[in-house]
Amino acid sequence: xxxxxxxxxxxxxxxxxxxxxxxxxxxxxxxxxxxxxxxxxxxxxxxxxxxxxxxxxxxxxxxxxxxxxxxxxxxxxxxxxxxxxxxxxxxxxxxxxxxxxxxxxxxxxxxxxxxxxxxxxxxxxxxxxxxxxxxxxxxxxxxxxxxxxxxxxxxxxxxxxxxxxxxxxxxxxxxxxxxxxxxxxxxxxxxxxxxxxxxxx
Numbered sequence: 001x002x003x004x005x006x007x008x009x010x011x012x013x014x015x016x017x018x019x020x021x022x023x024x025x026x027x028x029x030x031x032x033x034x035x036x037x038x039x040x041x042x043x044x045x046x047x048x049x050x051x052x053x054x055x056x057x058x059x060x061x062x063x064x065x066x067x068x069x070x071x072x073x074x075x076x077x078x079x080x081x082x083x084x085x086x087x088x089x090x091x092x093x094x095x096x097x098x099x100x101x102x103x104x105x106x107x108x109x110x111x112x113x114x115x116x117x118x119x120x121x122x123x124x125x126x127x128x129x130x131x132x133x134x135x136x137x138x139x140x141x142x143x144x145x146x147x148x149x150x151x152x153x154x155x156x157x158x159x160x161x162x163x164x165x166x167x168x169x170x171x172x173x174x175x176x177x178x179x180x181x182x183x184x185x186x187x188x189x190x191x192x193x194x195x196x197x198x199x200x201x
Contacts, residue, residue, distance in 0.1 A: 001037065001095025001189050002062040003150035003159060005113070006088040008081070010054040016045050019056050020179060027180030030077070035067020036060065037098065038146065038183040040111050040163060042176035049167070049175050056085075057176060059111065059161060061098055061148055063188040093150025093159045096128060098189035099135055101144025101163075108145040108163040108181045114173035118156045131158060132193060143168070146186070 010019075023041045030039050040059045044051040062068040072078045072090065081088065118127050128151065135147050145163035152159070162168070163178065 001098065001148075001150070002060075002065050002068055003093040003095045003148065003161065004060040004062065004068060004090055005159075006058065006081075006090045008056040008085045008088060010056060012046055012054060014054045016043060016054060019043055023179040026077075026080070027182060030182035030184070032184050033067065033071070033076075033182065035062055035064030035070070035185060036182060037063040037185050037189040038163075038181060040108065040176075040178050041180040041182075042111055043179060044174075044176055049177070050170050051175070059113065059176075061095060061161075061189055063185045091152070093152045093157075095148065095150040095190070097132060097135070097192050098146055098148040098186075099139050099191060101139060101141060101147060103143050103145045103165040106145065106165045108165060108178045110164045110167050111176040111178055112162045112164070112168055112173040113176070114160045116158055118151070118158055120156075124151060124153075124156070127158065128193070131160065135160065136192075142166075148189070 027041050030036060038061050042057045042059055044053055044055040044057065046052065046054045070076050118124060131149050135149060138144065138147055143164050143166040145165055147162045149158060149160045
């Protein structure tokens with residue numbers, strides 16, 4: 001699994017109806033995109049849910065990295081972002097797991113993203129196992145649609161991403177509205193990370 005996120009900052013007086021219309025037209029085009037676990041079309045609106053800014057900020061979980069490559073530079077969609085807004089930095093994390101919540105079959109209306117550094121100079125296996133356990137313990141959380149995490153092995157930053165049907169506590173992290181959710185391969189995302197090799201010690 002590959003997690004991917006980019007952010008388009010918009011002026012404080014930007015008419016967010018433009019973004020809503022963009023997503024209304026373009027969102028369904030990815031509803032059957034090969035290799036896409038999910039794309040959450042996210043926005044923050046200045047003055048709404050405590051946001052200080054206007055921002056368009058899609059978040060992706062890919063079940064197939066070839067699908068991500070096709071999207072970014074195969075002419076399958078990212079070119080529209082580059083044309084209309086310039087080329088943003090695309091942050092990526094190697095995905096750990098994606099956990100289904102009790103609201104998986106209901107519309108996702110909000111998302112929460114948290115990014116934090118891993119402890120320095122430690123084997124990443126320990127913090128990865130800890131976050132696996134922590135997220136698994138949340139799988140029965142009311143209103144939870146999907147919960148996932150990933151690690152960037154260049155910066156050693158951990159991202160957790162949650163989709164909710166109801167508005168969560170805004171203190172949980174960066175809060176976004178979900179305008180549309182494309183999830184053609186959601187069930188193909190890994191539910192856990194398992195060792196592929198037994199190492200003698």
